[in-house]
Amino acid sequence: DQQVKQNSPSLSVQEGRISILNCDYTNSMFDYFLWYKKYPAEGPTFLISISSIKDKNEDGRFTVFLNKSAKHLSLHIVPSQPGDSAVYFCAASAIDSWGKLQFGAGTQVVVTP
């Protein structure tokens, strides 16, 4: 069963506006959450992460929010830029799991001029 779910396969946003990507999880043992960005023919690149003791983490244009009670996290990109067009993967790892990651299926983001 899929423990990390990204229910939106695609998202189109205008340049300069906010992109919001959502992710839900089912495993209450997850304690570390990550977002990766992937361009075609390249490997995933680490973007931002958050541990379960926090509810928000910010890095430049990227902010991740964690709602543990709802088992939901989101990634906000403000402002969106053309170079942000990529597939974004949500991932999670559990306590004492040697860092093994469970990935969502990804969301394709297209930033239009």
Place this chain on the structure above:
Amino acid sequence: NAGVTQTPKFQVLKTGQSMTLQCAQDMNHNSMYWYRQDPGMGLRLIYYSASEGTTDKGEVPNGYNVSRLNKREFSLRLESAAPSQTSVYFCATRLGGSNQPQHFGDGTRLSIL
């Protein structure tokens, strides 16, 4: 600074052939991982090595074997390739400890006819 290097980048095999995918890192990371990515799906863990000298199964290990040759190198072997193993394979590394992200190579695209 190469980071995580995977070889080859592309390979076509016939059913029943064997092959080894190579992964080498210069990040001095302790843990290494092999994932596969299929269309419309997130990455799924095949095998991992928490530290030099140890390996363990992930979510989808059937049909694969691994070797952690030394701290730098982690190889993935297909003993008798099957069409269902057509995929993109990613190697990743992680420093170790808590709340550390994984860093990925650019992948090997493998087609089995």
